[in-house]
Amino acid sequence: MMAENFNWRDFAIGVGVGWATAYVLYAMRDALGDARRGVGQRLERAQAYATLSAEGRFIREFTREAQLSHLAGERIPLHKIAIEPRFIPPARFAEPPDDDIRRDVFRVVPRLPDLPYLAQPYNVETVTLDDLYHGPGAYALLGAPGSGRSTALVLTGMVALGEIRFAPPEDKVTARLRAEEDQLDPAQRAERLKRRLTIEQEAFDQARQRIARHRPAHGQSPAGRHGVDPV
Known part of the structure; x- marks a missing residue:
């Protein structure tokens, strides 16, 4: 079919x-x-x-x-009145004893994370927003209420986005040295530059020797080097 x-x-x-x-x-x-x-x-x-x-x-x-995140945000933007915040870095970890004289004169300054304003009268080492942004690791932003932590976080975000830039403070010592060097003749200027390079090289050599002293020998732990048998 x-x-x-x-x-x-x-x-x-x-x-x-x-x-x-x-x-x-x-x-x-x-x-x-x-x-x-x-x-x-x-x-x-x-x-x-x-x-x-x-x-x-x-x-x-x-x-x-x-x-608009500050009190006068409706009248003036933050970037026009913002002052770069400064941060006190955490205390360094314990280091092996060194033969060199300790020259940190700020070791007696109280370092209370919740009360950073206690160190304000002293010229202690501070960290800028740029240092925090490019630095390694994570940080905890501590401080009493009203100390500006929220503003610091906002400014950090604006710096990361390139919306605001803080000009570095004027180094009056460097400016004075440059003004003095400008008044010198070329021979004296070259002599001063040579002396400065020599001092920098000596500082680098001392730092290298200090690191070599604290570096453990091959196959030996730091504890064994100080007289304690390694496990």
């Missing part, structure tokens, strides 16, 4: 159309591949644009909120 209904003409037309379609697709394989790659690239660009737009909106919103 099926053989009587079989139409050879329709069968031949179907086979011919299939072969023609396959040939056309084969001949257009390069164009179709380029079109597919073009669509993929457009999708990637659209995704990148959406991501950048989201990041840009977030940065703009964060900057706007940061500029």
Whole structure:
């Protein structure tokens, strides 16, 4: 029954159309591949644009909120009145005894993390926002309520985004030395530069010797070097 209904003409037309379609697709394989790659690239660009737009909106919103985050935010932006905060670094870990004289005169200054203003009258070592941003590790920002921790965090974010820059303080000692050097003749200026380089090299050599003294010998722990048998 099926053989009587079989139409050879329709069968031949179907086979011919299939072969023609396959040939056309084969001949257009390069164009179709380029079109597919073009669509993929457009999708990637659209995704990148959406991501950048989201990041840009977030940065703009964060900057706007940061500029208004102080008491007079409705009248003046934060970056126009902000003063770079200074941070007191944590105390250093215990170090092996050294033959050199300890010259840290600020060791008697109280270092209470929750009360940093106690060290304010003294010229102790401080850390800037740039030092925190480029420094290694993680930090805990401590201080009493109202000491400016929130403002310091906001300024840190603005510095990281490049929205604000604090000019380094003027070094009056260096400026005075340069003014004195400008008044010297070339021979005296060269002599002073040579002396300065010599002092720097001596300081580097002393630091290198100090590190070599504290470095344990090969195959021996620091405890064994100080007279205690290593485990």
